Amino acid sequence: MSRIAHIELHADDTERAVEFYSQVFGWIIHPKSTGGEEYHLILAGSDGIAGGIRPRLKPGVAAVPQIQVDSVDEAAIKVTANGGKLLGPKKKIPGTGFLIYCQDTEGNLFAILEKSYEVKE
Numbered sequence: 001m002s003r004i005a006h007i008e009l010h011a012d013d014t015e016r017a018v019e020f021y022s023q024v025f026g027w028i029i030h031p032k033s034t035g036g037e038e039y040h041l042i043l044a045g046s047d048g049i050a051g052g053i054r055p056r057l058k059p060g061v062a063a064v065p066q067i068q069v070d071s072v073d074e075a076a077i078k079v080t081a082n083g084g085k086l087l088g089p090k091k092k093i094p095g096t097g098f099l100i101y102c103q104d105t106e107g108n109l110f111a112i113l114e115k116s117y118e119v120k121e
Helices: 012-027 072-081
Strands: 005-013 028-031 039-043 050-055 063-068 091-093 097-103 109-115
Touching: 005 012, 005 109, 012 039, 012 050, 039 072, 072 097, 072 109
Parallel strands: 005 050, 063 109
Antiparallel strands: 005 063, 028 039, 039 050, 091 097, 097 109
16 A cells, blocks of 8 residues: 655745744755755654655645655556546656656645655766
8 A cells, every 4th residue: 555655845935934844843954956956855753754845836736745656657557547647757856766746636736756765866
């Protein structure tokens, strides 16, 4: 069974969001290289779900769960076979694995994530 592995918080002003969450919850948040895209990794304790803050992908999007799968290619086939959409190509995330943003049948955004720590830049 797949599990939620990561939550992305989307923001119009990422620096403002970083300041807010670090001040309110005491999270340690730092920039991370994700293949040239702006991204801030959230370290929210050893027992919490990992997360990040990134520029908003679409108006109205506040958070995007990343669901860990064994293979993004196989999961992508299941997404489209069941009425969902792929919102872009498979992305290589250095040091993490592969990711594809998707949309479910209700219009909600989510991502499928294949962890493969050997992936280099």
